[in-house]
Amino acid sequence: MAGGGSSDGDYGLQIAPMLDVMFVLLLFFMVMAGKQVKEAELGVQVPGASKAVSTAKTPVTLRVGENGVVSFNDSPVDSRDDREMPKLLAKLKALVEASPDQSVIIRPKDSAPYQRVIDVLNACGAARVKNLTFGG
Amino acid sequence: MSGHGKKFSVHTAGGEEEPEFQVAPMVDVLLVLLMFFTATTTTEIKSQIADLTLPDAQDAKDREKGEGQFVVNINRLGGLEQAGGQSGLTEAALSQLIKKDYESTRKLNPNASYRVLVRADKDLGWEKTKVVLKAAATAGVANVVFATTKGGKG
Secondary structure, three states, X not given: XXXXXXXXXXXXXXXXXXXXXXXXXXXXXXXXXXXXXXXXXXXXXXXXXXXXXOOOOOOEEEEEOOOOOEXXXXXXXXXXXXXXXXXXXXXXXXHHHHOOOXXXXXXEOOOOEHHHHHHHHHHHHHOOOOEEEEOO | OOOHHHHHHOOOOOOOOOOOOOHXXXXXHXXXXXXXXXXXXXXXXXXXXXXXXXXXXXXXXXOOOOOEEXXXXXXXXXXXXXXXXOEOOOHHHHHHHHHHXXXXXXXXXXXXXXXXXXXXXXXXXXXXXXXXXXXXXXXXXXXXXXXXXXXXXX
């Protein structure tokens, strides 16, 4: 027979190389599974279309400047390069703890970087801000 | 890896009998594991568009499959397009399209949830996304979600 074997018909299947290949493939897919990028989402209610709800408390305004500087009620928070925004997150968490229905308005400048606006939205999501909207 | 043969031969407790190593079940298990990891790496990976890189947000929620959804892509050059539809849309045209789609969804199921999904390039300015928000508001859709990516840091 092609492929050879001993005279008594035993093929002598080479398990070791086969297992080697399978383990390499397994390792490859295990590593790739950890590195995959998934598409996710961040939601918000558009103010123009939703029913006008008056909030008793003064809303917090988060402004995003054209250079990516974020300000919390007109006082700048976190540096431009800080993607995680720990100070903003801490402030928002404290606000939500004190009053869970605290409204937050994000007012980005037209030329504000989109990634920075998403960073702010991400911080609001992490702080579990329920009442979130965009302002002009 | 090359020592499998020797390792198995350790268990031969003398005698003339060949050790009975069951290859088939082991290969079965390995193949199942391989299939599992192959399947999980190919599902739910973000849909790629050549001229669009989504922003990154690690705390974003996993994507939901709502009943009604209008997907707007904003490419690197700022062009608006309906996913799988028209491109080069203006605010008014986009608003009309959203409204039409929203109404047709509501006709089928008046209680259906409906949302506008914005897939904008991360290097754009906010003004392009604002156009979509305005169009959605004009069309009467309050629920707007922003597509992001997460993961990939492992």
